[in-house]
Amino acid sequence: MVGGYTGQILRVNLTRRQISTEPVNLDLARQYIGGRGYGAKILMDELPPHTDPLSPANKIIYATGPVTGTPVLGANRYVVITKSPETGLFLDSYSGGGFAPEMKFAGYDFIIIEGKAVKPVYLWIQDEQVEVRDAGHLWGKTAWDAETELKQAVGDAAVRVSVIGPAGENLSNLALIQNDYYHQCGRGGAGAVMGSKNLKAIVVRGSRGIRVADQPSVMSMLRETIDRTDTMKPAVARMLYGSPLTLDSTNLFGILPTLNYKYGQFEGTAQIDAAAFRKKVVQDTSCFGCTIGCTKVTRIATGDHRGEEIGGPENETNGLLGANIGIASMDEIIYLNILCDSLGLDTIGVGNVIGWAVECRERGILSNSDVDGLDLQFGNYRVFGELIKKIAYRQGIGDLLAKGVRQASQEVGKGSEEFAMHVKGLEYPAYRPGPASPGFALAYAITERGACHRRAWPTLEEQMLPPNSTQGRAVLLKRLYDQRIPWHCALTCDFAILYRGAQLPEAARTIAAVTGWELTAGEMQELCDRVATLLRLFNSREGANMNDDTLAPRSFQKEAQGAHKGKALTPEMLREMLEEYYALRGWDKQGIPTPTTLHKLGLDG
Amino acid sequence: MDNKPEKKHLFADGAVCIGCHECEIVCSISYFGEVNPRRARIRVDENTRQGTAEIIHCRQCVKPACVKACSTGALSQDTAMGRVVIDYDKCTGCLDCVKGCPFHAIFIDVRTKLPLVCDLCGGDPLCVQFCHRHPAHSHAALHFATGEEFKTIKRITQNHEVK
Numbered sequence: 001m002v003g004g005y006t007g008q009i010l011r012v013n014l015t016r017r018q019i020s021t022e023p024v025n026l027d028l029a030r031q032y033i034g035g036r037g038y039g040a041k042i043l044m045d046e047l048p049p050h051t052d053p054l055s056p057a058n059k060i061i062y063a064t065g066p067v068t069g070t071p072v073l074g075a076n077r078y079v080v081i082t083k084s085p086e087t088g089l090f091l092d093s094y095s096g097g098g099f100a101p102e103m104k105f106a107g108y109d110f111i112i113i114e115g116k117a118v119k120p121v122y123l124w125i126q127d128e129q130v131e132v133r134d135a136g137h138l139w140g141k142t143a144w145d146a147e148t149e150l151k152q153a154v155g156d157a158a159v160r161v162s163v164i165g166p167a168g169e170n171l172s173n174l175a176l177i178q179n180d181y182y183h184q185c186g187r188g189g190a191g192a193v194m195g196s197k198n199l200k201a202i203v204v205r206g207s208r209g210i211r212v213a214d215q216p217s218v219m220s221m222l223r224e225t226i227d228r229t230d231t232m233k234p235a236v237a238r239m240l241y242g243s244p245l246t247l248d249s250t251n252l253f254g255i256l257p258t259l260n261y262k263y264g265q266f267e268g269t270a271q272i273d274a275a276a277f278r279k280k281v282v283q284d285t286s287c288f289g290c291t292i293g294c295t296k297v298t299r300i301a302t303g304d305h306r307g308e309e310i311g312g313p314e315n316e317t318n319g320l321l322g323a324n325i326g327i328a329s330m331d332e333i334i335y336l337n338i339l340c341d342s343l344g345l346d347t348i349g350v351g352n353v354i355g356w357a358v359e360c361r362e363r364g365i366l367s368n369s370d371v372d373g374l375d376l377q378f379g380n381y382r383v384f385g386e387l388i389k390k391i392a393y394r395q396g397i398g399d400l401l402a403k404g405v406r407q408a409s410q411e412v413g414k415g416s417e418e419f420a421m422h423v424k425g426l427e428y429p430a431y432r433p434g435p436a437s438p439g440f441a442l443a444y445a446i447t448e449r450g451a452c453h454r455r456a457w458p459t460l461e462e463q464m465l466p467p468n469s470t471q472g473r474a475v476l477l478k479r480l481y482d483q484r485i486p487w488h489c490a491l492t493c494d495f496a497i498l499y500r501g502a503q504l505p506e507a508a509r510t511i512a513a514v515t516g517w518e519l520t521a522g523e524m525q526e527l528c529d530r531v532a533t534l535l536r537l538f539n540s541r542e543g544a545n546m547n548d549d550t551l552a553p554r555s556f557q558k559e560a561q562g563a564h565k566g567k568a569l570t571p572e573m574l575r576e577m578l579e580e581y582y583a584l585r586g587w588d589k590q591g592i593p594t595p596t597t598l599h600k601l602g603l604d605g
Numbered sequence: 606m607d608n609k610p611e612k613k614h615l616f617a618d619g620a621v622c623i624g625c626h627e628c629e630i631v632c633s634i635s636y637f638g639e640v641n642p643r644r645a646r647i648r649v650d651e652n653t654r655q656g657t658a659e660i661i662h663c664r665q666c667v668k669p670a671c672v673k674a675c676s677t678g679a680l681s682q683d684t685a686m687g688r689v690v691i692d693y694d695k696c697t698g699c700l701d702c703v704k705g706c707p708f709h710a711i712f713i714d715v716r717t718k719l720p721l722v723c724d725l726c727g728g729d730p731l732c733v734q735f736c737h738r739h740p741a742h743s744h745a746a747l748h749f750a751t752g753e754e755f756k757t758i759k760r761i762t763q764n765h766e767v768k
Contacts, residue, residue: 073617101640144654210641282656286624
């Protein structure tokens with residue numbers, strides 16, 4: 001057997017209650033490695049075109065990779081791959097914690113869920129013993145309560161649980177899948193797909209080991225990486241402040257979403273920046289196999305919810321449930337974060353729909369009775385708390401907002417689409433594209449799942465390029481995007497890799513040491529091109545085209561304040577960057593992969 | 606006799622453990638060639654809800670209860686290092702040692718169902734080598750040290766503050 005892989009795929013058909021295993025196809029594994037690549041290949045091959053994402057025909061693929069669970073720093077992530085109910089396109093959503101290694105200890109590289117159970121169920125996996133169990137008593141429970149109860153039900157506190165909350169059960173497009181309480185596949189409504197299958201959770205415990213091909217190399221790489229983190233300032237900062245470190249930079253650069261992306265700097269930043277966040281930390285904790293420990297447990301210090309704790313908030317939450325909705329208090333953000341996580345909602349999506357709803361009220365697009373009489377104003381966290389519950393349970397105005405900002409704005413109309421901040425239906429994360437960051441404009445436009453900051457992250461490197469210009473963006477974004485593909489296939493955390501060198505030769509070295517394959521940086525580049533083009537093909541099969549590679553209208557408006565006051569990012573600038581990017585990928589001007597490219601990548605079969 | 610240096614022991618401070626499980630990872634792979642926390646000779650009992658962890662490990666007892674509990678002579682104490690070693694040729698898998706250890710630090714190998722005892726990797730424990738001090742704390746969670754040395758290490762912690 002090739003190192004790293006367990007070699008097995010678990011397939012569960014909930015309609016027929018049929019459980020089977022099949023071998024991992026090693027030829028495909030060599031071409032797609034695992035995770036995002038191999039998972040996308042499965043979805044492309046198995047899912048009929050134009051499948052309704054919330055129908056039993058949709059599939060959920062839990063994917064790990066050969067590196068997952070090995071002694072490579074941060075090798076603890078899985079990706080859920082499915083067709084998104086929010087975008088109707090390809091969705092890959094990742095999560096850390098300890099679920100992915102446990103899945104491999106149980107003997108599975110992939111779990112494919114098909115069909116729909118008649119009644120609520122959960123999956124209980126102990127090595128080769130796989131059971132579909134009744135989850136009637138768990139339906140309606142919060143994700144946190146359900147995880148705790150499942151551990152009690154199977155009588156083992158060390159099991160790993162991947163679970164949905166009420167938002168997923170109620171098929172919200174903002175619903176996430178959560179594991180180990182504080183780790184989430186947050187985006188794109190993966191939780192709703194699970195809910196549509198009546199699947200509350202997957203519980204896993206494994207007893208098999210994961211072997212690597214070249215153990216001495218893998219161990220010495222681990223040694224090197226850990227040692228290097230001590231001497232690298234960004235690594236030490238990450239260890240202390242976690243992702244909230246980023247907010248200081250985004251505010252400084254003028255790209256922190258503020259009051260529904262109207263502005264790029266927030267006056268309350270000092271109350272929600274990295275230092276303010278650190279003051280709330282009560283525990284530094286870690287994902288499996290990572291010494292960075294960037295998961296932080298924080299505690300509310302004041303108010304009605306004093307003493308309540310959460311693993312978080314992350315940078316995106318501080319941006320979206322903070323600056324974007326006018327909240328300048330860590331305690332209030334933590335409170336809203338607790339509601340979202342326990343109810344199973346994506347904080348990014350929620351911060352967007354709240355911002356949009358507040359603006360609709362300001363402009364009189366929604367009436368007082370439309371919003372159930374709630375006093376919707378920026379900064380009003382108590383009301384936002386009530387709104388979050390309504391979203392999860394789809395009550396009143398919550399039913400509309402649960403659909404996500406694209407659908408909500410389309411239903412309401414009256415010009416509200418102008419400030420519905422999404423790409424392809426997926427809400428913007430905590431970086432505001434505009435003259436200060438044409439790079440993020442391109443990043444959002446090209447990412448298959450919609451507006452996303454996790455595929456290519458130009459925040460720092462873009463600072464070296466002239467602002468309000470398209471110069472160098474396409475080349476930069478392709479490089480950054482490609483840098484992460486091998487790690488998303490491998491599958492490891494894409495933060496931990498930064499501390500040892502994230503470039504393609506390093507990816508090749510790591511995957512080679514684990515699998516035993518001889519791999520070159522050139523092959524890694526081919527992997528990147530193959531995966532990016534495959535995802536493009538999937539989306540175009542589902543009806544997406546170059547016109548979907550765009551931004552919310554607000555992102556093309558003139559800046560009202562800040563360093564770029566009076567200037568605007570134009571649609572022509574975006575088009576220019578896109579055409580350059582398409583060309584670098586070997587796609588035509590419409591973003592369609594050329595026959596030559598398809599042939600070269602073996603995708604023309 | 607009086608000049609004999611104090612023996613080193615494996616010490617753990619769960620209060621500064623971030624729950625990364627590196628100790629289990631390196632322990633299991635070095636002995637069995639596979640990452641498998643359920644075959645490790647040290648275990649991290651993680652409370653993921655609170656973000657806390659407890660480390661369960663062999664303490665190299667002066668008078669090991671496990672050795673006393675073993676009726677087949679499979680367990681013995683190594684006088685040089687003070688560690689407990691196991692002779693699997695004599696082990697019957699009765700698991701009396703597991704029950705005998707007051708620290709629950711003898712584990713059952715999930716594959717073979719035989720006991721696992723920490724042997725200090727022959728004197729330079731790998732778990733200690735890979736236990737990384739998190740910058741939020743003054744020291745790492747695992748130490749191979751004398752009792753005096755460990756007391757000093759723990760004393761520093763009270764003055765460590767993250768800025």
